[in-house]
Each structure stands twice: as C-alpha cells, then as structure tokens.
Amino acid sequence: MTDIQIAQAAKKENIVEIAKKLGLTEDDIEQYGKYKAKVNLDVLQKSKRPNGKLILVTAITPTPAGEGKSTVTIGLTQALNKLGKLSAAAIREPSLGPVFGMKGGAAGGGYAQVVPMEDINLHFTGDMHAIGIAHNLISACIDNHINSGNALGIDITKITWKRVVDMNDRALRNVVIGLGGKANGYPRQDSFQITVGSEIMAILCLSNSITELKEKIKNIVIGTSVEGKLIKVEDLHIEGAVAALLKDAIKPNLVQTLENTPVFIHGGPFANIAHGCNSILATKMALKLTDYVVTEAGFAADLGAEKFIDIKCRLGGLKPDCAVIVATVRALEHHGKGDLKAGLENLDKHIDNIKNKYKLPLVVAINKFITDTDEQIAMIEKFCNERGAEVSLCEVWAKGGEGGKDLAEKVLRAIDGNKTEFDYFYDINLTIKEKIEKICKEIYGADGVVFAPATKKVFDTIAAEGLEKLPVCMSKTQKSISDNPALLGKPTGFKVTINDLRLAVGAGFVIAMAGDIIDMPGLPKKPSAEVIDIDENGVISGLF
Numbered sequence: 001m002t003d004i005q006i007a008q009a010a011k012k013e014n015i016v017e018i019a020k021k022l023g024l025t026e027d028d029i030e031q032y033g034k035y036k037a038k039v040n041l042d043v044l045q046k047s048k049r050p051n052g053k054l055i056l057v058t059a060i061t062p063t064p065a066g067e068g069k070s071t072v073t074i075g076l077t078q079a080l081n082k083l084g085k086l087s088a089a090a091i092r093e094p095s096l097g098p099v100f101g102m103k104g105g106a107a108g109g110g111y112a113q114v115v116p117m118e119d120i121n122l123h124f125t126g127d128m129h130a131i132g133i134a135h136n137l138i139s140a141c142i143d144n145h146i147n148s149g150n151a152l153g154i155d156i157t158k159i160t161w162k163r164v165v166d167m168n169d170r171a172l173r174n175v176v177i178g179l180g181g182k183a184n185g186y187p188r189q190d191s192f193q194i195t196v197g198s199e200i201m202a203i204l205c206l207s208n209s210i211t212e213l214k215e216k217i218k219n220i221v222i223g224t225s226v227e228g229k230l231i232k233v234e235d236l237h238i239e240g241a242v243a244a245l246l247k248d249a250i251k252p253n254l255v256q257t258l259e260n261t262p263v264f265i266h267g268g269p270f271a272n273i274a275h276g277c278n279s280i281l282a283t284k285m286a287l288k289l290t291d292y293v294v295t296e297a298g299f300a301a302d303l304g305a306e307k308f309i310d311i312k313c314r315l316g317g318l319k320p321d322c323a324v325i326v327a328t329v330r331a332l333e334h335h336g337k338g339d340l341k342a343g344l345e346n347l348d349k350h351i352d353n354i355k356n357k358y359k360l361p362l363v364v365a366i367n368k369f370i371t372d373t374d375e376q377i378a379m380i381e382k383f384c385n386e387r388g389a390e391v392s393l394c395e396v397w398a399k400g401g402e403g404g405k406d407l408a409e410k411v412l413r414a415i416d417g418n419k420t421e422f423d424y425f426y427d428i429n430l431t432i433k434e435k436i437e438k439i440c441k442e443i444y445g446a447d448g449v450v451f452a453p454a455t456k457k458v459f460d461t462i463a464a465e466g467l468e469k470l471p472v473c474m475s476k477t478q479k480s481i482s483d484n485p486a487l488l489g490k491p492t493g494f495k496v497t498i499n500d501l502r503l504a505v506g507a508g509f510v511i512a513m514a515g516d517i518i519d520m521p522g523l524p525k526k527p528s529a530e531v532i533d534i535d536e537n538g539v540i541s542g543l544f
C-alpha cells in the first residue's frame with residue numbers, strides 16, 4: 001500500500017479524544033472538523049505539569065528524497081506511547097512546494113504517519129495561506145506608500161522585502177511589477193520567495209506570545225531610505241493588521257498518528273533557506289502536556305539541528321535532552337559514491353558535531369528500507385559501535401511504533417544517563433562574522449570563510465544598528481555539509497563563500513547566504529503535480 005492508502009485506511013479517533021489524552025477539554029481546543037483542531041494558547045498557563053523531556057530528531061546529509069526524519073519522529077513517538085510513556089510529536093507543516101514538486105509530503109511514511117495526511121499536506125488549517133497573505137500585505141503597503149508620495153523616502157532600489165507564494169515557481173524569482181502606467185503604480189524590479197522562507201513564518205515560529213509576535217512584526221526591516229535609514233514595518237503603521245491576519249495561525253494545530261497518539265504541527269520553515277524548526281509555542285505546549293516530546297529540525301545536523309539549538313532553543317529557553325540521527329543505507333551509499341563504507345564519513349562528522357559541538361547524548365537510528373541487506377545494516381552498526389555511538393535498527397516505516405521500541409528504549413536510557421550540561425554552540429556575544437566563521441569551520445569543517453564584497457555594507461549596518469548580538473541563520477545547500485552541493489561525504493580543504501547577508505531583525509537573526517542558495521525553488525521536469533488527483537467522492541490520490 002502507498003502512504004496515502006495506508007493513511008486513508010487508518011482508524012482515526014475524534015480529535016476531542018486525542019485532546020483528552022493530553023488532559024485537554026473541548027474548551028481548550030477549536031475543532032476544524034473531526035480530526036483537526038487548534039489548541040488555545042492559554043493551555044500553556046493552565047497546565048501545571050512539569051515539562052517533559054525534549055528529543056530532537058536530525059539526520060545525516062540527505063538525498064533529495066529525504067532520509068526519514070519525519071517518519072522516525074512519528075514512529076518514535078508511537079513507540080514511546082507503546083512503552084507506556086505519554087509522548088507527543090511536534091513537527092513542521094508541509095509546504096505545497098515540495099508536495100507538488102518532487103519531495104512529496106512531510107507527514108511521515110509507511111506505518112509512521114500523521115493523519116489526515118491529505119489535509120496536512122494540502123491546506124491543513126490555513127496557516128500557510130495566512131502567513132503568505134500577512135507577508136504580502138506588507139509588500140502591498142510598501143508599494144502603496146511609495147505610490148502615495150513616499151513620505152518615508154523609501155529607496156525603491158533597496159527594498160529587501162520580497163513577495164511570497166507557497167509554490168516552487170522559478171519564473172517568479174525576478175519580476176517587474178507596476179507596469180501599465182500611473183494608475184498601476186510605478187515599475188520596479190521585485191522577487192518572490194517561497195512562503196516557508198518568509199520572515200513572517202520565522203516570526204510565527206519564534207514568538208512566545210501574541211504580544212511578542214506583534215513586537216517582532218514591528219521590527220521587520222523592509223529596506224532603507226534614500227538617506228540610508230532602515231525602514232521598518234512599524235514605520236508603515238501596519239503591524240496590528242499583519243498580526244491580526246495571524247490570529248488563528250499563531251495557535252498550534254493538533255492531529256494524530258496512525259496509532260492515535262497526539263501530534264502538534266505548527267510552522268514550516270525550510271532548514272536550507274530558513275531556520276527549519278516547528279514553532280516554540282507548539283513545542284512548549286507539547287512539553288507542558290506530555291513526558292516526552294519528539295521534534296524534528298530540517299535536513300541534516302549541520303542545518304536544522306544547529307539552528308534548532310542556536311536559534312529556536314536560545315529564543316525559546318528550551319533545552320534538548322537527546323538527539324537522534326537518522327541514517328539510511330541509500331544516503332550513505334550516495335555519500336560514498338556507491339561505496340557504503342566510504343559514505344560513513346558523513347555520519348562520522350554529524351556524530352562528532354552532535355556529541356562534541358552540541359554536547360548532546362545521541363542515538364543513531366538506521367531507518368531500514370526493504371532494499372537494505374543484513375550486511376549493509378551490520379556495517380553501519382559496527383561503525384557506530386566502534387565510534388562509541390549508540391545505534392538502533394529502526395523499522396517504524398514497516399511496523400509503526402512496534403518497529404521503534406528498541407530506538408525508544410535506547411533514547412530513554414540516553415536521557416536517563418545524560419550527564420552533559422547543555423549549552424548553545426556559540427556565545428551570543430561573538431560578532432556576526434565570528435559566529436559565521438565558527439559555524440563554518442567547526443560544524444562544516446571549512447578551512448575558512450570568504451565574504452563577498454556585497455556583505456561589507458551589511459556588516460557596517462549591523463555594527464551601526466547594534467545587531468552584532470543576534471544569532472545567525474545559515475542559509476546554504478542541504479546536499480552537502482559544505483556550501484557546495486557537489487562535495488559529498490565529509491568534505492575538507494574548502495572555504496565557505498558568504499555571498500549575501502540579510503537582516504531578519506523581526507525574527508531576531510541575521511541570515512548568511514552561503515554558496516548559490518536561492519529562496520524560490522523550481523519544479524522538477526516531472527512534478528508530482530502530474531500524478532495527484534481527486535475522484536468524484538473527493539478522495540485524493542497520488543500524494544506521498
């Protein structure tokens with residue numbers, strides 16, 4: 001059976017029953033049909049439970065299909081519940097870009113899925129659309145302000161705020177707007193990014209309250225004036241309207257796994273162009289209501305995990321208790337150019353980073369595919385044992401929670417035996433340049449960093465505006481630990497090139513654009529859109 005067939009055959013429980021497992025009543029949730037709900041933020045104050053433990057699921061450097069972080073995250077929370085532990089997953093909402101592109105959905109796979117998967121992978125509860133409209137309201141107000149006399153003196157060649165759409169559409173990377181004469185405004189170059197790369201998405205994911213959400217929106221920098229002054233959303237007096245559009249989106253969503261265990265889904269930033277983690281609010285809510293929260297951060301440990309620690313945990317006051325690194329035979333063979341043993345060096349680097357840089361106890365989860373042989377699995381297990389890394393053969397895709405019990409037991413032991421004192425990877429008092437250099441040298445293994453001439457002006461602004469103490473959001477390819485997609489395995493002898501810096505003052509970080517990373521993906525030659533369909537009864541097919 002395909003993922004969607006398994007999901008559609010699932011025996012779902014009414015979302016009120018799932019909420020009850022968390023000690024929530026119908027007054028604590030706002031139902032979106034029988035199987036979806038939003039959870040009211042006051043639950044965070046009402047729950048008197050001590051915080052649960054936080055487990056981060058990350059991965060080795062993935063193939064384009066992904067190596068199973070969402071699948072293992074969902075399977076692990078299913079397994080913990082099977083062991084009698086009250087556990088919830090906290091994951092990101094899928095973007096329509098990959099759903100209609102190549103990668104497919106992000107609701108797990110096999111017998112480790114969140115349901116209703118077609119809702120979750122399509123419009124869900126509308127958060128992605130709300131985030132997009134909130135973002136584009138700012139864009140419309142910028143052009144309207146300029147068209148109405150430009151009292152702020154916005155330099156139309158230095159507007160850094162783009163427009164968004166939640167779709168992979170390369171044709172929108174560089175556009176000209178305002179054509180057709182005076183009645184239509186004024187012509188200027190503009191650009192679209194995919195909604196999940198929007199600073200509004202980051203703000204929604206990194207806010208601890210609606211008050212903080214509004215404050216962050218006020219601080220969004222949209223560009224500079226002709227005198228070089230930073231122009232912020234508050235200068236346009238629209239932060240209230242932008243926040244109002246997010247009145248429902250700010251509330252975390254509650255759904256369930258195939259085994260009727262609770263899952264929070266909230267926010268969906270990619271981890272190559274953005275910080276790659278689900279929201280602080282959903283994670284805090286899950287921690288308040290359960291004993292073990294399993295969350296995931298996008299792509300590999302050099303991207304999502306680093307930003308989970310240095311951005312999400314730092315801004316949310318969160319402390320992870322254990323990390324799971326998902327490894328697969330196919331990805332390791334990919335890194336070894338067909339030679340699994342050679343590809344193990346990629347796993348080696350990620351184990352080193354998590355153990356010695358992020359200082360977290362870890363378990364390697366071998367996400368078993370039906371094509372894997374016993375010899376291949378044994379080779380990975382032997383490598384981990386020699387490395388002193390705990391390892392578990394994870395079969396949650398094929399067996400659901402039952403296939404994740406060994407992993408769950410090893411994670412519980414790793415948490416109980418954890419003696420390390422968690423700390424962020426870098427000192428926030430370093431300069432932005434020092435933070436970038438520390439990440440590139442120690443996490444990526446670079447010999448050094450080259451800053452393109454275009455970054456100098458931004459560094460000057462960072463210094464002049466007192467922004468040095470912000471965290472850094474590294475934006476780079478997910479295909480390599482370096483900034484060069486062609487460098488597989490554990491690259492050495494390379495430098496990282498920072499081509500651009502962007503001020504995400506609202507979200508609270510500086511984005512460092514490394515290599516040729518772009519924030520509007522394109523569709524593949526054969527997009528998944530060609531196989532997705534709906535029948536007369538409204539049954540969707542082709543989603544995966």
Ligand SMILES: Nc1ncnc2c1ncn2[C@@H]1O[C@H](COP(=O)(O)OP(=O)(O)O)[C@@H](O)[C@H]1O
Pocket residue numbers: 003059062065066067068069070071072104105106107108109110367368369370397398544
């Ligand atoms: N063990 C497995 N066997 C077969 N397919 C799998 C397995 N694990 C994951 N997949 C599939 O691989 C794709 C990526 O899995 P996903 O969990 O979304 O990865 P990630 O979250 O790391 O991107 C999905 O289509 C999923 O169904």
Ligand SMILES: O=COP(=O)(O)O
Pocket residue numbers: 066069070106269270271272276297298299300
């Ligand atoms: O941002 C990317 O996330 P995945 O690794 O789940 O595709």
